[in-house]
Amino acid sequence: MAYTKEPDQLSIKTNVDLLKERQTATFDVASLTQILDGGKAKTRRRKQLESLVLSDPTLNPLDRSVDRLELYDRSLRKAARVYELKVKHNWSPEDMKMVLRMLNDEHALGVHEVMFIPCIERLGTAAQRAKWLPRAHTLEIIGTYAQTELGHGTNLAGLETTATYEPSSGQFILNTPTLSAMKWWPGNLAKTANHALVLAQLWIAGKKFGMQAFMVQLRSLEDHTLLPGIETGDIGPKMGVPYTDNGYLILKNVRIPRDHMLAGFAKVSADGQFSKVGSDQVNYLTMVYVRAKIVDWAFNGVSEAVTIATRYSAARRQGSMKPGDPEVQIMDYMTQQYKLFPALAAAYALFFAKEQIMKEYVRVTKEIQEDSNFKSLPELHSQAACLKSFSSDSSSHLIEVCRRACGGHGYLISANLSTIGVDNVSVVTAEGENTVMFLQTARYLMKSFAKSTMGQPLPATVQYLSRDWSSYECPVRSERDCLNHNVISDIHLKRASYLVKRAADHLQRRLSAGDPQHVAWNRASIDLVTAAVGHAQAFVVCNFCTSLSQLDADTQILEVLSTLCSFYGLHLIIKHSGEFLEAGSISGNQLELIRRQEQALLAVIRPNAVALCDAFDYHDVTLNSALGGYDGNVYEELYGRAKQCVLNKTEVLPSYYKHIQPLQRRLKARL
């Protein structure tokens, strides 16, 4: 192709804009990257792994415009390659985590890795672990976690799949008694897995003993054909995550030996006696872990999206402020900054939130395993539920904001924002639907609130409910006051405590009017969710503040993060200003000061925006975006990627001769 002017004039200019943005940074990007990675050594290790993994074409991002069969084939090839490298290079679990992150978890064996194996580890006996884990690690056994059914996801108690123990044979007989009982959703189930952990209702001698996990072989280990009594298939294309073959499963009198029930916490004796072993509360830890992982994914999604959109907003020039003036970078528009910077701030807020919940997870796990002390579990469980929901709600919203901030080009798959979005939004529903999760947290908040009114001590994350807020007066008198982290934290805590009390009052009002407990709960549930969201926000904001106060970083980094933190806290106040006003945590005048400061901070953040994104240090292959590459040559990239499109292989497509030409002739003939 030839232009009448020099073709890459523009690209050189674009580069310069991004370069300029980088020169205005007030802090050392590499140091911040190391903080985000968890230390210099980890950054080094990540980069080693990146150069190994991301240079491997098999492991490149999938082209999702091929048909599903081909896509499945490539995902499986990708997964096989990951496993091959993992074994070859003897990757540690932490290495593997880094690798999956740089691949955006895009490969066909996710559930095997993230759910099947951990579930055996946690719910199996020592003998079961010894029997299955080594084979799972070498992929002889490829497993799925088959819990959800067509008819039941949220309500696990309603699962219909049955496992009936037959003492005479010493076997469980598994069945799918109704259409709605078929397993539906398990990842890797359709075509990839040869084993499944099937969650089923245990029946012994006509009595139901609740849900247990059963190891069921689905396919021959020789030729991968389905075993008798087993029907599986793919549940069809999805909004995102096309690399996973989510499947259905119908079981018809499938027999498995007695020792195929995971027996770490419950046992069936040969003659059919059921007994519990230890505390199955430990089981909650798995849920907590996966939900904490989701906070991490939310962080990944937002930080990738905001990196793409911010770099593009520096490179893209569109319109001039004043007629006749040269075009400005779109990042110069305040409205554009108001799209990008909340996402940027949220990314850092979520980073510290996931660090905190992971730390708590480790601490509580230790408490439980070393001292059989379960006392911190309810709090952790409640926190994981609301942080999972808040972070996935935030990330899905903000990724979409970033996508739209890229204008028309953001709608292209080559921008990669839509793909990040559709994959990421799956966790709004999976692993506990968000509304249901917020209601779980609300239950904990109601209990805690009740305790606080009785003067009982509360754990750290809900201690604010015990504080006497009646005499609280927001000390904001000037725009400057709005920057103070303690002030911001208190404003949020007061609002959260108000929302919790409001929900509790609503419940009480319903009860007093004669509603039974469960009716009252339902009728107050909108306010209960609002309370849980407010609680989650307060936690994330306060945790951002606290984390910074404890952060080992140079003053330049602390300063820029501190600004970001203030902005985040203020932005949430503006976004939900009605609740803050109602709570009395700010006055109308203070709201105006907060709005002014919030908007003023945009200009403070601006010089560091690109650098704050650079600090996430995403490899170009991971970002996979024509708009978000490090060098900012967006137009060359867009054009280069478009040229590879399959429609462009031939000048005239056969479809024209098939459908248009004959019609043109027919229509002409009619004239």
Added chain:
Amino acid sequence: MAYTKEPDQLSIKTNVDLLKERQTATFDVASLTQILDGGKAKTRRRKQLESLVLSDPTLNPLDRSVDRLELYDRSLRKAARVYELKVKHNWSPEDMKMVLRMLNDEHALGVHEVMFIPCIERLGTAAQRAKWLPRAHTLEIIGTYAQTELGHGTNLAGLETTATYEPSSGQFILNTPTLSAMKWWPGNLAKTANHALVLAQLWIAGKKFGMQAFMVQLRSLEDHTLLPGIETGDIGPKMGVPYTDNGYLILKNVRIPRDHMLAGFAKVSADGQFSKVGSDQVNYLTMVYVRAKIVDWAFNGVSEAVTIATRYSAARRQGSMKPGDPEVQIMDYMTQQYKLFPALAAAYALFFAKEQIMKEYVRVTKEIQEDSNFKSLPELHSQAACLKSFSSDSSSHLIEVCRRACGGHGYLISANLSTIGVDNVSVVTAEGENTVMFLQTARYLMKSFAKSTMGQPLPATVQYLSRDWSSYECPVRSERDCLNHNVISDIHLKRASYLVKRAADHLQRRLSAGDPQHVAWNRASIDLVTAAVGHAQAFVVCNFCTSLSQLDADTQILEVLSTLCSFYGLHLIIKHSGEFLEAGSISGNQLELIRRQEQALLAVIRPNAVALCDAFDYHDVTLNSALGGYDGNVYEELYGRAKQCVLNKTEVLPSYYKHIQPLQRRLKARL
């Protein structure tokens, strides 16, 4: 497949639930459908067309999981079939509108139909219309509208494509001078169109005369090959609308005759004299029309999505309120109603909004065409801009809310919510990016506000700015008061007028501090957008109220719509409560009353929810949803569609032998 119990027990139960919902309706669904269609005759005509069009397998919704080449082929086949039927049955423009609506506009010739032809009609001379339109109607000419470039979309003045007039030959010479100048985005451009209306900067004798539209033949009418100097291609896969081949175009010294410049409003004489003809303000009408169409699309999207989600919420049972009780329909959860009913109310609000803006469009067009009276144009233009943006923001948000309300199954393509969403969201950006649109409205609001302070009269939609709000006191004293449409309207108008004033004050503050006009504008732009959004909401709410007061319908229908209208108005107040409190349009106590009434209305709407969706009367083929079918047999549908998935054609996929088996062996060998 065989179950151990009766397989369709459940489906019968599901049907019963939906049936029950229909029996609780307090109004006649068919009557409401006729209102929505615009009369009994139109309903009849629509149903005739539906039975013709939707029974044709070529016209069924596209399976988007095939590869792009195949998808393009099917879209083109579909488009050809639509044209064939159109000519065969001599469809009127209104028929065609109905047909495209029932097809969700899913076919490959959209831009030819919606932009290319109308543009010739509006910008061409009589001779040009006579020359091109008949050929366009028989598809001899297939056209695209090529305005946007890689480097410029929003800022049309920045377009770089040149058309240089050469008096010696009487030709324009078109060029793509830089990489960023290539046309990028035009629909149908890549492979389908053989002509393009190219928007280019007109140059004559070294002088620039601004943007004009040029008819450029791209491909041979014989064999569809590209003509010399022309390069086109597809810009690659997109988030949605895969049925359109959006393309790029590079022009290299392409010569076209002088009469290929659309000359309805500007002319170039043979010797190179440029002159304007008539008023090119008329051109704005095209933009207004397309933006009004978008309000219509937004209505379509939300009404489809809420129909699917509401029916599913009636059919889906999940969890029980009280342990041990039978499972409830998820629509029984207040939080679920709080997802569905705002979308339902918004669908009706958008219906009346699009009716109104279309009516205004017709009225103003007549004023202009009959009396050359342009006085209503600025108001209409401003209204179209903010309604386009508000409705597409709302619809994209609410469609996603509906999708999530369907839990895991909402993530399946077979639910069709994701497809409705990704197609619909394109109009948030296309046809004027929403932020830019809101800022255009804000400009009109600032002008109107200035006029109001000078006591000048204002047109209807901004008249509230002239009202004296200083003595206004919201009359809400009880929950009942909150239902009053006048009260609700005033609350919204007062808030809108406050936001407009706040933005104007912000501007003024900046100007007083010495900012030049354009800097002040930018620095106030966040508040300006907020004002435009508030204005749009007030308009939609007030228009909903007014439309009902003028609606020719029976009392049952009026009652249910009136409830929905109150709910819509109250819900927006709760959602943006901070702004209403700040505006002083309600007090804190009134907010509490409003919240209670808003929540209380959920129970009032509930018995009519399914019927209100049924009234949209979407054909099952149009909805194309396993979750949203009229009969509510959701599980059978999900399973039935899954079975057709291409991955399920073979029990063991070759990919297993290619990628997994060899790896399993290698890994085993390493042990």
